[in-house]
Amino acid sequence: MTESCIQKQLIEPGEEGPVTVSISRQVKPGCESAYEAWISGVIDAASSYPGHQGSNVLRPSASTQDRYVLIYRFDSYENCQNWESSVLRGDWLNKLDGLVEGEAEVQRGTGLEFWFDLPELPVNKHPSPHKMALILISVVYVLVIVLNILLAPLLVDVGLWLKTAVIVVLQVLLMTYLVMPRVTRWLKNWLYQ
Structure with a gap:
């Protein structure tokens, strides 16, 4: 019996490897310094959570479509979810009111996929x-x-x-x-x- 596509992708929790998340936001003109202060605070808050493996920030440029991009990494899906569903993160997200325009664009990758992202391809399309x-x-x-x-x-x-x-x-x-x-x-x- 051949394995279905989904059966090949199924793994046990904790075996998925690191999870990398990138969140792209458009900051309102004139709010850049307040947003950068927000980023420093939210990164500091996230770093206190188990499994946090670091963060990076890309400032607006042509390659980011003039958006800020916050990239963070956790050692597992579970630890990433613990941060993302936390009250602390919710409090930080509430502080964004008045600083950003539109919706955030979120991309997730586990394991090696992050090295192979191409912006012109769908987020869920990854090489083998x-x-x-x-x-x-x-x-x-x-x-x-x-x-x-x-x-x-x-x-x-x-x-x-x-x-x-x-x-x-x-x-x-x-x-x-x-x-x-x-x-x-x-x-x-x-x-x-």
Whole structure:
């Protein structure tokens, strides 16, 4: 008997991996500093919840359609839901009155999908896990080798822990903002077929 599409996707709670959420909002003109203060407060509040793995904020630009984008990550769906259904988060959302226009645009990804988001594709369309893993292994390998070669002369007297931290930070930043958006676009036809 063949497995249905949904049976292949079913997993046990806690096995889904990290959950990344991006929330895009249009801030009313003149309310930018108040909104940035709100973002600092809500990030601080979220960071006190179990499983919180960090947040990023993208300021308005052409690539964000002139919207603020708040990105946060939790280690599991359950911990993400605990934050999203909390009274504390509700209180913070109530403070948005008068600061934003229209509805927030929300995207969610679990596991590796976040590296492969393309704005022109539907939110629920993701490449297969084996294709994502293959690309990430290749990209990580190449970046780690290149960074080790380029930084070796500069980090020759630095301990293993600091050298590894520098390489990991540079690798993740390069992957997130430079490499993966280009690789994903370049391999789009193969990834999404």
